Amino acid sequence: MIRKSLLVTGLVIVSAVSFAAQPSRRSPALPANLSKYIDEYPVKLMKVPAVKARLKTLLGKRYGDFDISIAVQSPMTKVGDFLLASGCMPHVCTINEAAFAIDLVNKRLHAVIYEKENPPLYFNEDKKPTPQVLKDWVSGHEQ
Numbered sequence: 091m092i093r094k095s096l097l098v099t100g101l102v103i104v105s106a107v108s109f110a111a112q113p114s115r116r117s118p119a120l121p122a123n124l125s126k127y128i129d130e131y132p133v134k135l136m137k138v139p140a141v142k143a144r145l146k147t148l149l150g151k152r153y154g155d156f157d158i159s160i161a162v163q164s165p166m167t168k169v170g171d172f173l174l175a176s177g178c179m180p181h182v183c184t185i186n187e188a189a190f191a192i193d194l195v196n197k198r199l200h201a202v203i204y205e206k207e208n209p210p211l212y213f214n215e216d217k218k219p220t221p222q223v224l225k226d227w228v229s230g231h232e233q
Contacts, residue, residue: 117215118143120197124173131163132175132190144199145190148213152203159188159203171195172223189227200224204231 118140127135135141146153160177167174169191176189190201198215202224210228212220 117147120144120192124192124194125168127166127173128168129165132160132166132177133163135166135173135175141199144215145201148199148201148215152211152213156188156190156201156203159186160190168194169223172221174223174227176227184231187231189224191221191223191227193221202228204228206231 120140121135121138124135136145145156149156159179160175162180162183163175163177171194172191173194174189174191176187178184178188179186185206187204188202189204190199192199196218198218200215200218200221201213202220203211212224214220
């Protein structure tokens with residue numbers, strides 16, 4: 091009976107140590123000076139490995155749709171505390187577009203896929219609310 095207790099205790103300890111040793115699932119850090127991307131095209135920032143990885147994680151299976159929906163791009167702008175990137179699908183601008191915003195204070199990504207006949211699809215890191223900058227971007231397309 092003591093052997094069983096020791097065996098169970100040992101297994102519990104090994105399991106706890108193994109669990110504690112698991113790497114955290116933290117997002118890759120964004121570039122330090124995101125302001126340098128103002129007036130640049132989003133493709134430049136989207137090629138940064140950490141940004142690409144975080145967009146892929148955020149958008150999941152919709153990443154491909156997002157990528158084509160932002161293919162024809164406008165230079166990025168700073169709106170309040172956000173870096174805003176946007177674009178549209180080739181040959182269907184105003185009908186199919188996408189945008190992403192990076193919260194420069196909290197270092198979170200937010201994205202939207204906009205299709206004229208469908209409700210916008212919002213994606214937000216850490217399940218945070220969609221920032222007003224993306225809502226305003228969508229509103230500007232619905233008029």
